[in-house]
Amino acid sequence: MESADIIVIGGGLSGSAVALGLVRLGGGKVLLFDEQLPSQRLSRGNFGLTWYMCKGGSSPVYAKWCRMATEQWPAFAAELEEESGYDLELEWTGGAVHAVGEEQFAAYEQSVQSLRETCKQAGLDYPVRMIRREEFAGMIPHLPIGEAVTGFMYAADQGHVNPLKLLGALRAEFQKRGGRYFCGKSVTAIQPATAGSCVVLADGERFPCAKVVIAAGHGTNKLLAPLGERLPIYPQRGQLLVTERHPRLLDIPILAVRQTPDGTFVIGLSTEETGHDSQVTMEAMKNQAANAITLFPSLARLNWVRAWGAVRVMTPDGAPIYSRLRDYPAITAIALHSAVSLAPLKISAIAPWILGVKETEQISSFSNGRFHV
Template sequence: MNSSTDVLILGAGVNGLSIAYELCKRGKKVVVAEKAEIGAGASGSCDDMILLQSKKPGILLEMALGSLELFRSLREELPCDIELDTKGGMILIEDEEQLSLMEGFVAGQKSCGLEVEIVGRSRVKALQPLVSESVIASTYSARDSQVNPLLLMKAFYLGASERGLRLLRGAAPVSIEPRAGGWATRLASGEEIESGAVVNAAGAWASQVCSLLGFELPIIPRKGQVMVTEQIPPIGATNVWSAKYIASKLKPVAARREAAGAAQTPEERYGLGFAFTSTHSGNYLVGSTRENAGFDKGTDPEALALIGRQVRRFFPVLANVNFIRSFAGFRPSTTDGMPVIGEVAGRPGFFVAAGHEGDGIALAPITGKLVADLVEGRTPGYDLEKLSPGRFLGAKGA
């Protein structure tokens, strides 16, 4: 069966659906082809943070700030609640090395316009009365926020469907070929879609999609395992992360030690960092690992024990709380820690919007706008040079 549309989006994760919603709002005919089901990849297996503090100063932080503004208007216009909340966030600091790392990081973010500060022990205690004595200081930003990624995908999907979106499941691309004025994409579902533009929003699978066109991108799956607790009353004013988590994002300890010839600890092998957020329903999401494990989506007792011990070290009060579920997702990770957003040189009408690693939820609204601008041939409001696919493809393009 053949059909034609303005834009074909590959991937029904939060970014694919955000792009679909934005394009549908602008009157485009859109088909989303998804290999499995809505949110089957990272978007359905992640936590709920819109953490501004974790973003590198520069384009990513600017985009995250822009995205937060968009979230506020989306909350009003989307057809269902997305549980958007701004509770603030803290990055817990346990030693002097982390303190100096975070001081530098915070200074850079302030210069980008983020309200964030380092707070001492007494303020930490006021905001997190149950936190461990081992925490010597913390960052604090009142602007860190959260959103329910599952409801966000539902809302984008419903909003786009009202405006004519067609979603195909079980529809991984099998071949993508140039046609006059666009592309012809054959899907595993048997259908062939002709479209003026194709947007590759396949997350950790984005490079596999590119390989159908004969090139690759350095986007690999980083597995993050997360633990879910039973529902409990809030135990602090904000969501929290550890400086170690930021450090492992900025400069993985494991990599440094490996270079120095040291054996890895289990924590390093799993890329363990602390992320602790409470959902609207009262479950806490406790994370997480950051592993190179290919596409193995399993959770394992060793990693969960590390996560369990870690959360008890930070919040001893949790000893009597049950954990009820674990899950793992593949954060689409790039070699330079920046997402890939842009048209591929030499492939007019083929766009990539992937590689957001742990920032996919936070950046989904702005990614939707930017990609819709690119597809329409408008100049987006950000300089996307640093995100362009071309940075990985050399001067000749793909």
């Protein structure tokens, strides 16, 4: 029986980032358990964008949260690289979404306007603009843009990262600072004990601790059910394709296509309501390939070498859930989409909130209680 100050359940991007934040702040002995189920490879199957663009359309507080995260990204990455020794391959070259046809260009223009209004309510600007095809072509001169593309929604102050290296770096620095990472360890139950503490049961062993953080993605509700709580999260599949390597042509990531520093093009993104099935389908691959070729016709000459699917954790309003359990405040549940983009806030806001040293004003807006009014 090993005891701890804090146990984090789920070693994906969310759990690993929070765990690192806790040890950086001197949160005591922190254990991180991850069961590594192949069906929950979300943190290893994403696109790697570090964006605020298009986020928070119906929620000024979420728009602000995304902006705070993006603003923190460059410094967060620099510190993590220095401390972990990993190169995150962060590129801060902006990001764009392409529009096909005049109707889609006008719809995007409208959505930029509407998010600008939403941001005003949070005292924010929204430095996203629509760019015509010819202007954007000058920004990526080595990759011709397809004729059907009319323009791009673009923001300069965002970027992309290697999400696998991000995950590796978070876990590496966590362990370097004395945190203990248990790979392949499955938590079966959390038992609240006396004086607000808990016992975590994992693979037949008992781990007493003062606080628990559940960041177990789609495994979260199974752990919450016996505690009388449930998060209204739902699954949404996304599929990605990867091409063979090619000398660098594209420096600005587009929502449908990005090129990594090692030369592969990553092509996405599908959004499918197919439950917890993470398989790839020919139909989605064909659609995504066709979309990518509409955007950049010369990609048709490359071979696709890999494809995968992963199941997003979605919330009804798209914003994260960071919530202390009503009856057991020593237990906190975290569930969200966009855990790459929002990673810096796990360190700067969520870990201090869990330790009770600082509460950033937005956090109370993201409790699970907002869905039960």
